[in-house]
Amino acid sequence: MRALEVIGVEKSFGGNKVLKGISFGVEEGETVGIVGPNGSGKTTLLNVIGGVIRQDRGRVLAFGKDISSRRPSERARLGIGRTFQITRLFSNLTALENVMIALHYGSSLPATKEKALEILEEVGLSHKAKDRASSLSLAQRKRLELARALALQPRVLLLDEVFAGLNPVSIKEIVDLLKRLREERRITLILAEHVLKALFQLTERVLVLSEGRLIFDGRPEDMAQNEEVIKAYLGERYVGKGS
Amino acid sequence: RLGAAVSFSGKYAKEGELLKRGYELWKERVNAKGGIKVGNKRYKVEIIYYDDRSDPKTTAKLVEKLITQDKVRFILGPYGSAQVFAAAGVVEKYRALMVQGGGASSKIYRQGYRHVFGVFNIAPDYGKNLIDLAVSLKPRPKTVAIIYEKDIFSEDAARGALEEAKKKGLKVVLFEGYPKGTQDLSSLMLKIRMKRPDVVIGAGHFKDSVLVIKQLKQFRINPKFVGLTVGPPVPAFVKALGKDAEYVFGPVQWSKAFRYKDPLFGSTEGFVKAYRERYGEDPEYHAAGGTAAALALQIAIERAGSLEVDKVRKELLSMKVETFYGVIGFDETGKIVTKPMAVIQIQGGKPVTVYPFREAEPVYPKPEWK
Amino acid sequence: MSGKVLEVSDLRAGYGDVEILRSIHLHVSDGEIVAIFGSNGSGKSTFLKVVAGLLRPWGGSVRYMDEHIEELSPEERVRRGIALAAEGRKLFLGMSVEENLLLGSWIKRDKVRENLERVYEYFPQLREKRKTLAGDLSGGQQQMLSIGRALMSEPRLLMIDELSLGLAPAVVDRLAQIILSIREKEGISILVVEQEVSLALEISDRAYVFDLGTIVDEGSSEELLRRDSIRRTYLSLM
Amino acid sequence: MDLLLQLLLEALLLGTFYAFLSLGFSLTWGVLNILNLAYGSLVVLGSYLAYSLFNAVGVDPIVSLPISFAVGFGLGLLLQASFVNRVIKLEPFMVLILTFGLDILISHTLNYFFKADIRSIDVPYAEGSLVVGNLIVSKVKLLVFILSLLFTFLLFVFLKFTWTGRAIRAVALDVEGARLVGISPERVFALTMGIGTGIAFLSGNLYGILQGFTPFDGGFLTVKAFLVSVLGGLGRVESALLGGLFLGTMEIFVSFYAGESWKLFASLVLMILVLIFRPRGLMGGKYYGEA
Amino acid sequence: MARLEKVIFIFFAVLAVLPLLLPDWPYWGRVLSSALMLSSLALAQNVLLGYTGYPAFGGIAFFGIGGYTTAILMKSYSVPFLPSLLVGGMVAGFTALIIAPPLMRLKSHYFAITTLALQLALGEVVANLEFTGGTDGINLPIYRGPFEGYFFHFMFLFLALISFLINLWVDRSVFGYALKAIREDEVAAESVGVNTVLFKSFSFGISSFLTGLVGGVYAYWITYIDPTSMFDPLLSVKTFVALLLGGVGTTIGPLLGAFLLEMVSEIVWSGLTEVHGIILGLLIVLGILLVPRGILGVR
């Protein structure tokens, strides 16, 4: 079954067309990378799928259900979890509480707490459980966002630049974590990402956005050969270096 | 010991000050005679005052404080119907006793309160008297505009005027209220200016009266008859407006032209004289009302020979005494039912009684503003 | 002058009573590009904040052009030529791109126009978006604006936190070129925090490696690039 | 027809005064992100200053205008030095309460010294009114109108054509960001607070000429200033003018056709609707300090 | 924390027997009632501001609604007190629930001021209508019945207890966590599955229901109400000062703040009646400058 289907989505901000007729589908358990120049509309696209932004035109289907006009919270409960490019944590609450809130349809409080701790452990943040989210460093915040999204038991995970600002060690850890999740729970992953090295370890399929248009949909290897993609996104030098 | 929460500041500062003078004059007079006689003991009178800033809920709070904290059982009323109204509930709740000469709204007496008495004729009489006078003048006016401040007293007074005007066949071209504390009546003035009424009645308090006159002049509105419920008899009215105050009419609860005997001052004249000696100007009705309220309370206490609220209350209900202020007697609801009102006009910078009996002839129609 | 634009010794700093930086020794010479990398949460950003004056050091000394600046306010430091493109960017989100840039030249008001042209040359995207509110920019565009604004004050020492954060590869490339050419043309010193180690070492002359609030390694970039420990931890993984 | 003209005239005169009155308020709001609930009381303070100067020393209330501004400016600096700098870091809502406390403090202090009596400054040469055809204009209103217009224009020029204006806004948006480009936020705060309070005093001076006032007028003046700021949208002098005229017109027409008593109600409801449906004011444009 | 909360229950118990112990009850009864009333109001607002992050500066609008509903039912329809009160609270609560979705799109001081405008506007409406008694206000019947001198003390004590329990529940429950998430970041809250509109409306409704109840009891207690006293911005301020003084977002803070503020202002009021306004203003200013986070503040 298709985990996600985006059909002809358009969005503009005050005359500025940011998404122009985007359509694609993602199978359950598949991992898809979204890349593209800065300002090409990746974040906007994730926001439309997550429901934070309402599209002007087009539809979004999840597991066959039309969710185009559902609230973000409903989508979350349908199993669409996400992280934000510029992190949006509950900054005055502790890391633990941040995760607990996402778990809030769980059972009793102590049980929830235990579950939350487990998830923090999973993303390697259990030593910061009692710290306030606002005191975390950038990378720690990213991990916490991931933990919070995982707490929803998502079937689809939208990740907006999770690797940005992470050092190679952390990147490796997160990559491994995501791989494991994919295997254990068949989670569908959609990553908007600039850290291609990390991305390519995870995915077999890349979508390239440019000025709000989908200009490429295919394997990473082919992407590096695609003239248009090179011009719009990668730059000559990247190709030169070879990947 | 008595207590009073009166307005010394705010909208009603002028009237409140006069009321206090009335209380003070009474106190000094009584204390000079050795105090109030209860049974065979005499008690010196002491009055605790608080300033309610012309704000009813402050009044209520202060009266509550007087009763619970200062342990006062007998309250001399505040100035202003709204204030009296607010105080009344508190007095009733604690079963204290209030005699007041500062609130005239008829609403005060419609609450079924048993511990509140008042020496003012009720507010509709203010309006009624003004209209009665107006229609008795030649040439008989045909149209009237009535504007009022939206407070418990003024609205009541304005309705009195409205009813009387209808009864006497005057055409009411404007009947409109404005909120408390309004400082600019431009839009009302524009309306009056359009309707050109013969009579303008303004129901409000001192400050409103001054404002109405100023703005009538500013908008060059010249009715034949201008009557204001509160203000004209107060000396400060003339002071504030000078020449513009001339020929304005105003109803009074009491006039120094009254002729009565009095147990404390001997007679109305005696009261006027005492007041003049003490304060250097003639008394008007606000002060007189204060003195009269206190006097009524005193008489009731002395007759009861006790400081128990219930006994004093019984005496108040049954009393019928002649004082400088007129005959004081109350009905079941606590309002005075035994005395007349009058109307004055400012002439030569002084209020003179022109109705129902004439110290001087009323000047009518009123000359234009200059 | 000792030839050192920035010289930090035995610097300690933290938040509340948690010590984050313990005894940092670091310097930047005139015209040098220095990179900082290291594990997450090791205090890199904290260090830049201290140099920019946004955070008071607990101890140690910070000297800029041979003068102690520990007590100076951030704005005074800007006046003397220290600019920071901060983590979290600190842009004026409710103002247009151009206004953000203009304000970057607050202390060089007479040369606004020139500076503006220069920055637009470096970042043509910003010229296109110059009427857009900074808050409506995409993440990468904001990063450019942040660096552009820092350049507007004609700094002597330019500090950039997370240089390539969220930028498309093409932009990263260009940025690397830009950094080098800025140094070339303007002869200023640059201190960058960068996670992408190969990039960091490529553009810098020297580098420091942070871990847990201390410097665990340092040296010329070429040297570090060859060093085994670095290769193993930071470069071989991918 | 005459009536309509008359009403529009009144609206113009009143609205322009409201516009000027609100400028100081919207400035401190926009820049310092301080919703100064004590603003009205500061205005009233200005009225009492002019009143005292007039009654005690005999200074003409027009001559006292520069004095008012200077005193207000000084007071602004003082306020700034004594707490605004500390408060700026607090949650906006805390500041709201704080300034309300300040409002209570000022109004009750005034009440203590001046009592709650209604005072007025009578300008002898502006008494009475002009009659043009069937229109009637009170001279006082005309005078206040002209002065308000003049000051509004001056402020417009200052904000529009100076670097200071830009710095002021930068600080409003991101204090640390401003520091990073070399602006001293403290100085900008001081300046803004000074100008804002100066305007409060100036308009207080005008208010005193316009009509009677009491120590407790501050509350509803704050409401007016707030209304105008919200109606027009924050941040621009033009918006304030629009907001002022809008409010003035509405007040005049509502009080004429629906009665004086519904005036405040109408403006409040209007404001609520505008806030909910056009939170950026009628002129659009984003508020300062909002991403 | 948990221990401190036990202390609060003891405190409530003490308050319950206090009427038997204190001499000069009418006086102390009044003071304690005021303090308990303020506590309830502060606790009610705490649900909204402390946990949900919405400062309903004009929350006293619902005090007015509750008070007037109760008063009108009792006076014009001769409904007994308790049913009237309950209806009063519910009218307040439902009104809040209904207006919440559009109103709560506004945040921070925009929300604060809009609710304040609402409060003033309602005051104006009430002042202009006939059946509300207009500006004249309403005189309620006077309570004559068992425990005459203590009745209102117990009523307010009961309300404060209820409010406190609700706060405790919110502080600990899953529901409360959802509110806290809204307080911190609504977009993020939505993204983890919290229906923000629903939850914040509920929070507003609960807070307003409590506020409405307090208004109803107050009206009956004070016996005379008018628009200025029931929609009084000063009461809003006092509520929030109590709340902020004690500590927003804690269960005990509001109680502590309210008692502190009421005791201090009682002392000031009875000792220095003439200048109490000045002192009150000064206290607010100093209080916020000195303890900007509240005595027990967490945020």
Ligand SMILES: Nc1ncnc2c1ncn2[C@@H]1O[C@H](COP(=O)(O)OP(=O)(O)OP(=O)(O)O)[C@@H](O)[C@H]1O
């Ligand atoms: N709220 C908004 N209002 C107006 N324009 C917006 C808004 N949000 C985004 N934009 C514009 O839409 C375009 C796409 O932005 P988006 O954040 O989706 O880009 P992106 O692909 O995620 O870029 P990056 O890689 O830099 O994060 C940008 O040009 C941006 O300026």
Ligand SMILES: Nc1ncnc2c1ncn2[C@@H]1O[C@H](COP(=O)(O)OP(=O)(O)OP(=O)(O)O)[C@@H](O)[C@H]1O
């Ligand atoms: N405002 C703050 N209050 C308390 N602790 C903080 C604060 N900011 C950062 N920290 C802590 O200080 C440590 C160092 O943070 P810093 O941001 O300097 O790290 P960094 O090296 O820049 O990490 P990253 O690579 O993730 O950006 C972290 O453990 C973080 O939790």
Ligand SMILES: [Mg+2]
């Ligand atoms: Mg993005």
Ligand SMILES: [Mg+2]
């Ligand atoms: Mg960092």
